[in-house]
Amino acid sequence: MKTSSIWLLLIILVLFGFGLWAVVPLESERFGRQGLTLGLDLKGGAYLVYEADVSKRDPSQTVDQVMSSVVSKIERRANAFGVKEPIIQRQGENRILVQLPGEKNVDEAKKLIGKVAQLQFKETTLDASGQPQRDDNGEIIWENAAAVGSDGKTKELTGQYLKPNARVVLAPNTNEPEVAFEWNDEGAILFEQITKRNIQKPLGIFLDEEMVSAPTVQAVIKNNGVITGMDMTEAQNLAIQLNSGSLDVPLTVILEQTVDATLGSDSIRKSVIAGAIGLLLVILFMILYYRMAGVVATLALLVYGVLLAAIFKLVPVTLTLAGIAAGVVSIGMAVDANILIFERMKEELRAGRTLAAAVDAGFKRAWLAIRDSNVTTFIACIVLYWFGDTFGAFIVKGFALTLFIGVALSMFSAITVSRTLLMLVVGVAKDRRLYGVK
Numbered sequence: 210m211k212t213s214s215i216w217l218l219l220i221i222l223v224l225f226g227f228g229l230w231a232v233v234p235l236e237s238e239r240f241g242r243q244g245l246t247l248g249l250d251l252k253g254g255a256y257l258v259y260e261a262d263v264s265k266r267d268p269s270q271t272v273d274q275v276m277s278s279v280v281s282k283i284e285r286r287a288n289a290f291g292v293k294e295p296i297i298q299r300q301g302e303n304r305i306l307v308q309l310p311g312e313k314n315v316d317e318a319k320k321l322i323g324k325v326a327q328l329q330f331k332e333t334t335l336d337a338s339g340q341p342q343r344d345d346n347g348e349i350i351w352e353n354a355a356a357v358g359s360d361g362k363t364k365e366l367t368g369q370y371l372k373p374n375a376r377v378v379l380a381p382n383t384n385e386p387e388v389a390f391e392w393n394d395e396g397a398i399l400f401e402q403i404t405k406r407n408i409q410k411p412l413g414i415f416l417d418e419e420m421v422s423a424p425t426v427q428a429v430i431k432n433n434g435v436i437t438g439m440d441m442t443e444a445q446n447l448a449i450q451l452n453s454g455s456l457d458v459p460l461t462v463i464l465e466q467t468v469d470a471t472l473g474s475d476s477i478r479k480s481v482i483a484g485a486i487g488l489l490l491v492i493l494f495m496i497l498y499y500r501m502a503g504v505v506a507t508l509a510l511l512v513y514g515v516l517l518a519a520i521f522k523l524v525p526v527t528l529t530l531a532g533i534a535a536g537v538v539s540i541g542m543a544v545d546a547n548i549l550i551f552e553r554m555k556e557e558l559r560a561g562r563t564l565a566a567a568v569d570a571g572f573k574r575a576w577l578a579i580r581d582s583n584v585t586t587f588i589a590c591i592v593l594y595w596f597g598d599t600f601g602a603f604i605v606k607g608f609a610l611t612l613f614i615g616v617a618l619s620m621f622s623a624i625t626v627s628r629t630l631l632m633l634v635v636g637v638a639k640d641r642r643l644y645g646v647k
Contacts, residue, residue: 217629225512228519245522248529248607249308249468251477255315257307258300258464259323266458272302275457280305285453286322290446296527301599305460310527315467317442323460324417326450328368330354330403331413341411349423351413356402358395366403368455370396375451377444380437386444388436390451401431416447480533487537491544499551501643505630506547513543513622520614529607539615542586546623549575551645558646564635572628579623586616 249256266275280299287295287309296308312318331351333341341349358364375390392400404412404426411423414436422438439447492510495503517536521528528536554571562570590613597606641647 214632228515231519246525246527248527250530252310253468254310254312256466259305259460260463261303262459263303278457282453283322289449321446325456327455329415330366332407354403356399366399373452375448377448386441388444388447391433397431404430476530484537500645501638502551509622509627512626531604532607532611535608535612536615543619543622546579555646568631583616
């Protein structure tokens with residue numbers, strides 16, 4: 210056996226050992242990840258597609274800048290809400306895909322993620338009797354609170370001047386939940402002026418033009434304040450929204466799907482059973498027809514399976530039911546490459562070549578067919594992934610990505626692993642009948 214083959218064998222063993230260590234047991238938390246990342250159709254959860262009204266963006270910003278900012282803020286909200294490994298992706302010009310695996314409280318998550326959350330402070334003027342002025346319907350007339358900033362310009366006081374450290378606290382006297390917030394330097398300057406002129410007057414706090422509370426100002430406040438009038442869930446969501454920042458443009462849900470986790474568990478069980486039966490039949494066929502070469506293909510398939518699982522866990526790749534199907538297909542393609550190699554090898558043996566020469570020639574002559582077939586598969590995967598990403602079909606994307614990774618790894622398995630193991634075997638087992646040739 211050549212020195213290069215020995216080094217390749219050592220590398221394969223190291224990779225195989227690393228793959229086993231990474232995935233066994235499957236629910237291990239190595240590298241900070243527990244088990245495989247499952248998609249919505251397997252784990253359950255929510256699938257949402259939002260459409261952004263980019264016509265209401267700040268004219269000084271481009272559509273790309275606004276959409277990038279919105280995606281970033283939605284990610285922060287989803288993570289803070291407790292969703293594990295959410296998938297937030299922009300689709301086309303003004304759409305955003307939001308996948309929340311394992312999330313059961315879909316309505317609450319939807320309200321949290323898609324709300325603009327523009328915080329505004331408003332004040333009112335008093336009438337001759339010292340009461341707030343009201344309109345014809347008896348409603349208090351509010352106007353945006355503004356003050357002079359550090360640059361000498363008049364500015365409205367909004368949530369853009371908040372520090373991202375809002376938190377939920379309990380009022381010392383009533384034990385009711387409150388959202389405590391803190392201003393940055395510019396916000397403190399504005400807030401101080403506004404509270405100074407509104408002592409003993411109500412100061413309205415509005416979220417997306419809806420009043421949250423209207424406390425009476427008791428003293429001049431500069432750096433911080435609290436928002437009251439909410440239950441605990443509302444307070445927690447508001448704190449998350451304030452810390453993530455208000456969305457730059459309004460969002461509308463145009464597609465909403467929920468998946469039951471029970472369906473996912475049943476799908477996984479049936480997929481595992483089907484995959485195990487198919488794999489067993491393939492192994493039996495390879496060993497019975499190709500004999501020693503079939504044993505080598507089975508060992509290479511074992512290495513392939515461990516490395517594929519390690520890649521899925523460590524990247525991580527989000528597995529969908531279609532993705533699992535693609536993994537099974539890629540296993541078949543890995544075996545298909547071995548069949549091409551072994552048939553060429555048998556032809557060389559029948560032509561009178563030695564085992565080592567037949568192995569070398571078989572791999573070289575089968576390589577072009579393997580390369581071309583896999584390249585066409587790669588092209589199909591890229592096209593499928595693009596269509597899935599463009600039209601929000603996460604099942605198609607999962608199939609395309611998993612198949613691409615599986616086929617790429619199958620090329621390594623067939624050309625490197627199978628060849629190295631076969632060169633090792635032919636040096637020991639030299640009877641041609643062991644390779645299906647009389």
